[in-house]
Amino acid sequence: MDRALKKYFPIFVLPTLAAFILWFIIPFIMGLYLSFCEFTTVTNTTFVGLSNYMRVFSDGGFVYSFMFTTAFAVVSVLTINVLAFTIAMLLTKGIRGTNIFRTVFFMPNLIGGIVLGYIGMLVLNGILINFDRTITYSGAYGFWGLVILMNWQQIGYMMVIYIAGIQNIPGELIEAAKIDGARPSQTLRHITIPMVMPSVTICVFLTLTNSFKLFDQNLALTAGAPSDKSAMLALNIYNTFYGRVGWEGVGQAKAVLFFAVVAVIGLVQLGITRRKEVQQ
Amino acid sequence: MNARKAKHGKLLTAFFSVLCLVYVSPIVMVFINSFKKKAYISNKPFALPTEKSFAGLENYITGLAKTDFIKSFGNSLFITVFSVLIILLCTSMCAWYISRVINRFTKGIYFLFIFSMIVPFQMVMFTLSKLADMLRLGNPLGIIFVYLGFGAGLAVFMFAGFVKAIPIEIEEAAMIDGCSPINTFFRVVLPILKPTCVTVAILQTMWIWNDYLMPYLILDIKKYKTIPIAIQYLRGGYGSIDMGAMMAMLVFAVIPVIIFYLICQKFIIEGVVAGAVKG
DSSP states (O other), X not given: OHHHHHTTHHHHTHHHHHHHIIXXXXXXXXXXXXXXXXXXXXXXXXXXXXXXXXXXXXXXXXXXXXXXXXXXXXXXXXXXXXXXXXXXXXXTSOXXXXXXXXXXXXXGGGSOHHHHHHHHHHHHHHHHGGGTOOTXXXXXXXXXXXXXXXXXXXXXHXXXXXXXXXXXXXXXXXXXXXXXXXXXXXXIIIIIHHHTXXXXXXXXXXXXXXXXXXOHHHHHHTTTTTTTTTOOHHHHHHXXXXXXXXXXXXXXXXXXXXXXHHHHHHHXXXXXXXXXXXXX | OHHHHXXXXXXXXXXXXXXXXXXXXXXXXXXXXXXXXXXXHHHOTTSOOOTTTBOTTHHHHHHHHHHTHHHHHHHHHHHHHHHHHHHHHXXXXXXXXXXXXXXXXXHHHHHHHHHHHTSOHHHHHHHHHHHHHXXXXXXXXXXXXXXXHHHHHHHHHHHHHHHTTSOHHHHHHHHHTTOOHHHHIIIIIHHHTHHHHHHHHHHHHHHHHHOOHHHHHHSOTTTOOOHHHHHHHTBOTTSOBOHHHHHHHHHHHHHHHHHHHHHHHHHHHHHHHHHHHHO
């Protein structure tokens, strides 16, 4: 079978592979190389070694954005997952209207980040105007504004995954626990949570990487205001590339560091939660 | 016991009903404010329009004039539909080949596809946009191929996961009966992959329709805008925003999504779950 198929490489694989090499592999390798260069266009470059990486830390902006993003990721991963799991537990009890609730909670997830950001701006500024503040009053306002916005967007998505996980638990298991006299809290702790660990792995991975990569919502809601105090990593990198002439190399070095951070965090998290999954 | 449980259920239903209202209220607010004069939107966003603050369709007219929204909608639709179709066709073929012809080369390709999924867009954004510029692909037709390259990772990964679950005997039987590999793929494999196609299509549609940064950097935005670009365009140079036009355009941006969602709701939620479980 694979001998007959082998000749068909140009038809089956080549289109995808060519696009992938052109739009991913080449930009990726060029990006790595350019992070060691000074340049304004991709054809006019001088090799400067590690100096771009030194300059990354010369202004405090990158480190600040990193801390801001990390804090944001921790808070939103916790809130989104705890709330989504709680709602999923309550919506699997077969109460009336479950389908409608599920539909409504999932909906904000389909709306794009830019649109969502401006909707959030209207609502949050509308509330804050009563206190004579706006969402760009300080970095902390932007921080919590983004947390609320991301909760609104992502709880529904994670809830749907948790619901599927909870419904996959064999009914006998819960019944056996009940017969053995387990209280609901014990069933939750010793059966439900261990059994939905695969869902937890996925949801934490998705929320964590989404939080680190967040850009559109940040751009629309605060655009980093006031004076970059609410700028997350992706926005900081974008501004370095397109906001400052002569800093393109530094922007690329930041992007490489950003990639390394996202990859390491994602893989470490997968490793940790995967270990907690139980074999069925 | 049962009476208590029923009462409990009613309380929960009531609680969730209120929560649902809170959930949709931002969208309702946008809708209401789109009919109010600019000054009243920022000052009293929670108030209903009164005779004094009612603006009629003025916001919609200025918004459409400022953003070229109808054309942007067309661009978004064109780019999303054709990118998704091409991704489905090319990556499913690619995934089948690299799962059936196993050697060092195809294993290497597969690894690179998976690797690409964890790379954030910022890593390649500068070089990618310069490359697209050099090749003069800054138009809706060109960006489709960029999406094929950049979306290939996730799509191939998901298709390959499913191909592995198809018993190879089915395909071998078709080949022995004289089917060419192309016929085998389109007559036998692709129909089996249909549910995965739905999942991939939904995930890619959600991404491409809402994507802002990639089209913004690649397209010649004086000529071609997509919906997110048109919306962002309303934020003026110094951060000033025409909130009236913004509200009207947000309504236009949200309504098609909600209609689409309500029609395909079941597929979308199932697709997302299937995608997450595979990932």
